[in-house]
Amino acid sequence: MEGNMKLDLQTAFNLRKVSPSVVSVVLSIGDKIKCYGSGTLIKTDCDDNSNIATILTSASVIPDLENSGAETKVMVYLSDGKETTAKLVGRDVHYNLALIEITVNQTLPAAKFRWLDDTVFIDECSYKEIKSSMETQNIFPGDRIIALSRSHVGTYFAAAAPGSYIMESPKFDYQELLYTTCVINESWIGGPVVNCNMEVIGVTFYSGGYASFLPINVAMKWWEAIKLNRKLCHPSLGIGVGSLLLGNLESVQDLVHKFPEASKGLVVLKVVPSSAAWASGILEGDIIIKCDGKVLSSSLEFFEAVWERAEATVELVIVKVNHDSPLHVKLAVEDVAVEKFNSWPVDEVKPRAIWMVLEDFFCN
Secondary structure, eight states: OTTOOOOOHHHHHHHHHHGGGEEEEEEEETTEEEEEEEEEEEEEEEETTEEEEEEEEOTTTSOOGGGSOTTEEEEEEOTTSOEEEOEEEEEETTTTEEEEEEEESSOOOOOOBOOEEOOOOSSHHHHHHHHTTOSSEEOOTTOEEEEEEEOSSTTOOEEEEEEEEEOOOOOSSOTTOEEEEEEOOGGGTTOEEEOTTOOEEEEEEEETTEEEEEEHHHHHHHHHHHHTTOOOOOEEOSEEEEOGGGSOHHHHHHHHHHOGGGGGSEEEEEEOTTSHHHHHTOOTTOEEEEETTBOOOOHHHHHHHHHHTTTSEEEEEEEOTTOSSOEEEEEEOEEOOGGGOOOOOOOOOOOOSTHHHHHHOOBO
């Protein structure tokens, strides 16, 4: 398969260790399969000689069960082929995430996670300074990653689609989505994306035959809210931000030349009409150099800052091409209305040579 890399022996060996935490998720109505994908075991708890396992997957795999008929059920297939009925714990269309639980009589291994930092500086010296103090993984274009799935038929094998992270402008509504060269089909949706240390760094979505993924940072924040029984919130300033490398080159160069501190900022890639940001005059191409007094060079760090200020206000320091000094803008963090939730189109899955990926790696 064009663009996919072969797995070396050590990587294949390591994947055998993480594969038991990858499950297949199947939604059926009666005896008809409606949709299917994969999921990740993220937590196991013992309760009266049984184990309750929590599974993270995509909301695309599990449509709204509350409005489904009595014959609708969600089945989970484990690495040993055992199947069990799952219970829906939480589902969120905006982030395209879902949590389900299963009860089993065996101990299941939970996956390990690694939060991401997508900082990419145009100044190499700044990067070296920041990298040494990072606790999360700094992900760069070209870094090798692997999308994992599990089949719900046959031997219930796990499959690996190796590839690399690529920096692209957002294709869908959600700005923090990251893109890869991993070639997949629908069975990968909801499954984990792992780094070379076999740590889960994201949840797989489908994007034109390739895996895009929601960083684990977002999924963990969302899961935290579920565990605390908090009302699910979708905080937003009405803007999408990203690395300066995603902005207009000429505009970015002009701003960095005029305001050197902008070299560590984030470029505004999108402004939602009628949002607080739109009303304040923020435009695409502006560079945010501070949020609540802190320099933020990562779009994921920006997401977390906004999340923590839900239903409050934040102060941004912004530089513009036609201004001689930075602007201080206070914005209310709004909860995204249902009618403005992100859309997650799943393109028609074409019968590409996906089996070449499956031949690269099989494990139970």
